[in-house]
Amino acid sequence: MAGIGHDAPVPHASDSTTMTTVTFGERFFASWYPSFMARVERAGQADVRGAQLALAHGRTLEIGAGNGLSVPHYPDELDELVLLEPNPALRARLAARTDTPAAPVTIVDGDAHHLDFPDASFDTVTASLVFCSVRDPAQALSEVHRVLRPGGVFLFHEHVRGTGVRATFQDLLTPMQRRLADGCHANRDFESLLGTTDFHIEDIEHTRMPTWMPTIVPLVVGTARRG
Ligand SMILES: C[S@@+](CC[C@H](N)C(=O)[O-])C[C@H]1O[C@@H](n2cnc3c(N)ncnc32)[C@H](O)[C@@H]1O
Numbered sequence: 001m002a003g004i005g006h007d008a009p010v011p012h013a014s015d016s017t018t019m020t021t022v023t024f025g026e027r028f029f030a031s032w033y034p035s036f037m038a039r040v041e042r043a044g045q046a047d048v049r050g051a052q053l054a055l056a057h058g059r060t061l062e063i064g065a066g067n068g069l070s071v072p073h074y075p076d077e078l079d080e081l082v083l084l085e086p087n088p089a090l091r092a093r094l095a096a097r098t099d100t101p102a103a104p105v106t107i108v109d110g111d112a113h114h115l116d117f118p119d120a121s122f123d124t125v126t127a128s129l130v131f132c133s134v135r136d137p138a139q140a141l142s143e144v145h146r147v148l149r150p151g152g153v154f155l156f157h158e159h160v161r162g163t164g165v166r167a168t169f170q171d172l173l174t175p176m177q178r179r180l181a182d183g184c185h186a187n188r189d190f191e192s193l194l195g196t197t198d199f200h201i202e203d204i205e206h207t208r209m210p211t212w213m214p215t216i217v218p219l220v221v222g223t224a225r226r227g
Pocket residue numbers: 037063064065066067068069070084085086087090110111112113127128129130133134135184
């Protein structure tokens with residue numbers, strides 16, 4: 001792995017995107033999310049990413065890569081790592097990372113609802129803290145399934161709806177959270193949705209994000225396989 005940093009361009013990453021307009025919500029989110037999450041990563045979230053992303057193999061796509069918190073955790077042995085991120089302000093941070101794996105890295109603009117890749121073109125697709133934000137999670141899951149080859153794995157890592165008082169609290173605060181965090185819903189039941197798809201859930205851990213923000217504490221981390 002190369003050293004961690006945000007100042008220099010990634011020598012072996014290519015950014016195939018053209019500059020697109022950044023909205024106020026995207027720019028605002030990009031202004032606070034990286035430093036907020038840096039504390040969460042130091043508190044233990046980085047270990048969760050590291051353990052899970054060691055399972056990535058072959059040609060790998062990450063959807064909603066953000067500022068690249070998962071990037072340093074991918075194996076060097078991947079055939080290729082494609083990082084898809086629609087927010088131009090976060091994509092610029094992604095392109096500035098130097099802690100990428102040795103594998104070829106490509107950064108692309110795009111939308112999880114309509115992935116611009118052929119059917120069965122990836123061995124692994126990953127998503128971390130993304131299905132809270134997409135407009136139509138079922139459509140995005142169907143696209144993940146489509147671009148995975150049969151037998152390919154989907155590595156997910158999502159904050160989800162809790163139970164009891166926490167769930168009520170999440171319902172109440174979701175409208176505000178959506179405004180402050182570029183569309184992030186605190187109360188999505190990702191596991192139930194995944195259960196309605198053609199994915200086979202091989203492994204799922206119910207855990208907690210190490211953060212003081214109670215709406216995003218319940219976490220599911222796991223592996224689903226395309227049959
Ligand atoms: C909470 S951030 C998570 C970023 C990163 N995955 C992480 O673990 O830190 C949510 C990400 O999902 C992205 N996103 C939102 N809607 C999307 C869509 N329709 N397609 C792809 N990514 C999307 C956002 O731009 C943002 O980078």
